[in-house]
Amino acid sequence: MSMFRRMLTLAAAVFTAGALLSAHAQDAALEQAKAQGVVGEMHTGYLGEVSGKSASADLKRRIDETNAKRLAAYTETSAKTGEPVATIAALTAEKLIARAGSGEVVMPGSGEPWTQKP
Numbered sequence: 001m002s003m004f005r006r007m008l009t010l011a012a013a014v015f016t017a018g019a020l021l022s023a024h025a026q027d028a029a030l031e032q033a034k035a036q037g038v039v040g041e042m043h044t045g046y047l048g049e050v051s052g053k054s055a056s057a058d059l060k061r062r063i064d065e066t067n068a069k070r071l072a073a074y075t076e077t078s079a080k081t082g083e084p085v086a087t088i089a090a091l092t093a094e095k096l097i098a099r100a101g102s103g104e105v106v107m108p109g110s111g112e113p114w115t116q117k118p
Contacts, residue, residue, distance in 0.1 A: 027062060027066070029058070029059060029062055030047070030059075030062050030063070030066065033055065033059055034100075034101075034104050034105075035101070035103065035104065037050055037053065037103070037104070037105045037116065038050055038053040038054075038055055038059070039055065039059065039063060039105075040100075040104060040105035040106050040107060040114055041093065041096045041097050041100055041104070041106045041107070042093065042106070042107040043090065043093050043097070043107055043108055043109050043110060043112070044089060044090070044093060045070060045074065045088075045089030045090060045092045045093040045096070046067045046070055046071075046089070046093075047063050047066055047067055047070075048063070048107065049063065050105050050114050051113075051114055070089070070092075071085070074088045074089045074092065100117050101117065102117055102118060103116060103117065104116070104117050105117070
């Protein structure tokens with residue numbers, strides 16, 4: 001990937017991450033679950049239920065809805081940039097994980113365990 005194309009894709013991913021963070025702030029139940037370590041950001045760009053924690057049926061539904069919205073946003077950004085959805089999702093994940101608050105749980109890489117941010 002050329003440097004210009006990489007920068008364009010990265011800028012699009014940053015914009016996507018910002019939009020997703022704004023959307024999360026509107027869902028108090030998800031924000032509370034993230035603060036409690038029940039839900040976390042994954043390296044794939046999607047939310048996940050943290051291993052060993054128990055999410056309610058309503059919370060699982062919210063996770064699924066949020067992930068569907070993320071997929072739609074990634075697909076839209078992919079169509080604009082020409083980069084694969086997985087690339088957009090992974091770049092956005094980097095930003096979302098970096099912006100996760102202290103005490104939140106994240107899965108920073110494939111095969112890596114859930115980790116609490118300091």
